[in-house]
Amino acid sequence: MESTHELDEIRKAQLAPYEASATDPLWIWPLIGVLAFAQFAAWEIEPIAIPIAMLVLYCLGLGALVGFMTKRRGVQPTMRINEMPAPLRRELFIFWALSTLGSGAVVLVAMTTNFVFAGLVAGVGIATLGAWYHRRYRDRVGELVAEL
Amino acid sequence: MSEPELDPVIHAPKRLKAMAILVASDSAEFRFLRESIGIRDADLSKQMSTLEEAGYITIRKTKPGRGSSTWYKVTKKGRSAFTRHSDALRELLSEPNKLQT
Numbered sequence: 001m002e003s004t005h006e007l008d009e010i011r012k013a014q015l016a017p018y019e020a021s022a023t024d025p026l027w028i029w030p031l032i033g034v035l036a037f038a039q040f041a042a043w044e045i046e047p048i049a050i051p052i053a054m055l056v057l058y059c060l061g062l063g064a065l066v067g068f069m070t071k072r073r074g075v076q077p078t079m080r081i082n083e084m085p086a087p088l089r090r091e092l093f094i095f096w097a098l099s100t101l102g103s104g105a106v107v108l109v110a111m112t113t114n115f116v117f118a119g120l121v122a123g124v125g126i127a128t129l130g131a132w133y134h135r136r137y138r139d140r141v142g143e144l145v146a147e148l
Numbered sequence: 149m150s151e152p153e154l155d156p157v158i159h160a161p162k163r164l165k166a167m168a169i170l171v172a173s174d175s176a177e178f179r180f181l182r183e184s185i186g187i188r189d190a191d192l193s194k195q196m197s198t199l200e201e202a203g204y205i206t207i208r209k210t211k212p213g214r215g216s217s218t219w220y221k222v223t224k225k226g227r228s229a230f231t232r233h234s235d236a237l238r239e240l241l242s243e244p245n246k247l248q249t
Contacts, residue, residue: 004241006164010234013168016184017176071217074180075173083172 017077029130033123040119152236
């Protein structure tokens with residue numbers, strides 16, 4: 001009986017980092033959307049050094065945001081697929097699939113129209129789909145915690 | 149077939165919780181572990197030192213002074229030890245008579 005309790009405690013503790021990341025504020029998505037828009041739209045500007053600088057700034061911005069969130073919550077959940085609870089692993093696959101499809105769509109828009117419009121599509125897409133995904137992830141983590 | 153072996157370093161409830169959190173994290177900060185496990189600062193420091201001595205975790209302190217923090221990360225050895233320990237627990241549960249020995 002004591003060991004059953006121990007196993008439950010292990011499961012509960014292993015969910016703690018995911019619970020913490022689920023409480024990240026939703027405003028990060030519009031912010032990433034704005035950064036993505038600026039990065040894409042910059043490809044319409046000459047000389048080439050400007051969009052390259054914007055790309056570097058975009059990467060630095062994302063890195064700073066991840067660093068800020070990690071410091072804020074005090075933990076960074078592992079991205080090791082095998083260590084993740086199965087329902088959250090599925091959520092990660094959905095995130096990757098959405099990101100791949102979204103990136104492909106934005107590249108297609110950029111090739112058929114222009115980078116400013118593609119940036120707009122990317123920015124709005126990240127802000128809305130990101131926030132939607134985040135709520136979905138929050139619900140899944142909540143369900144897992146409730147199951148224990 | 150060999151008996152499932154519980155790791156005496158990890159088996160203590162506070163250290164077991166700490167290891168479970170660290171295995172599910174890339175890294176975790178002192179404050180987060182303290183609040184998640186629900187123990188005092190001194191106790192957590194002691195438990196984490198034991199895990200570090202066993203080579204199960206690494207400790208990284210950021211710059212000293214205000215805003216300083218201590219981050220913990222599980223090592224490869226710690227990850228394997230934790231997996232072995234939780235597998236042993238599950239095995240013991242699937243064969244309850246072993247718990248009485």
